[in-house]
Amino acid sequence: MSLLSAARAALRVYAAGAAVILAQLLRRCLGGFAEPAFPPQPERVALVTGGTDGIGYATAKRLARLGMTVIIAGNNKPRAHEAVKKIKQETLNNKVEFLYCDLASLRSIRQCVQTFKKKEMPLHVLVNNAGVMMVPQRNTVDGFEEHFGLNYLGHFLLTNLLLDTLKESGRPGRTARVVTVSSATHYVGKLDLDNLHGSRGYSPHAAYAQSKLALVLFSYHLQALLAAQGCPVTANVADPGVVDTDLYKHVFWGTRLVKKLFSWWLFKTPEEGSWTSVYAAVTPELEGVGGRYLYNEKETRSLEVTYNLKLQRQLWATSCQMTGVPDVTRDVFSR
């Protein structure tokens, strides 16, 4: 990628962020964000990736407050133990635990799923939340560009490995749910299937936006697969808005300064940012409903190209090859 294309990608990402911030500001001026109410969820089990910090932590805490058994999957053991302890104390729900999962390693993801399956627990909600943003060019353990490898491929593999448990745990009228956290930056993302490794020039902005676009395409194709198989599982996308978390630690210092000074006014809190994920995970309004892009607890349209079935299939097939997952969609959709 040339310097000019990288600068364009950065401008597009900043423009997408600025548009969301303006909308959030307007909403604050017109009365702010109202915390949605959700019904209790006893007997349900949720797994939240990246549940140690930010939006994931707030999501895990809210689900625990609703009575769910919550498993926090992450790669930071000390943070995780602290998070589990705090959630237990604050929600008085003892059914919170930690499962080690480094999403930047396919082996670690497989081990995490193996450990989870040994527990012989059901799984009703999977929240694909963890992520990194605008990191310098580096690779995952398996040699994938980090945004694509961790944010997208890691969740692709995790979801596929947990799909049988999700299918067994859902039932008609009470489906299991896969919630995948994307971002408004997907609107300015481009999926370059020939440069998924970022080897033909790297832009951290383009790489992040691409990973978030890939997650939307994946989620829609997953929903199509589940619907075609008649499984009691749904897949939706949650867009949290612009939220005050540590995700911004790799961005340009000027942006970090603006965030430090004005985040209380311009950004959502992690709790506000978690509401759309929690909504997607538990609201009765979405019972049996999948393939939606949710923002501010409402359905909205994602980027036009995300509805392109051919691109969804191409990405799915490529992801299967990259992760060693058998491509069942080929048989399902060729019938």
Ligand SMILES: NC(=O)c1ccc[n+]([C@@H]2O[C@H](COP(=O)([O-])OP(=O)(O)OC[C@H]3O[C@@H](n4cnc5c(N)ncnc54)[C@H](O)[C@@H]3O)[C@@H](O)[C@H]2O)c1
């Ligand atoms: N903060 C925002 O404004 C914003 C906007 C849109 C979308 N999002 C998305 O929300 C999600 C949560 O981000 P956040 O804002 O809470 O950021 P955060 O940095 O607070 O949390 C990210 C989480 O991902 C985990 N993580 C990072 N690398 C990992 C790895 N290798 N294995 C397992 N877990 C790993 C971290 O430990 C952390 O718990 C991300 O997917 C992000 O892209 C955030």
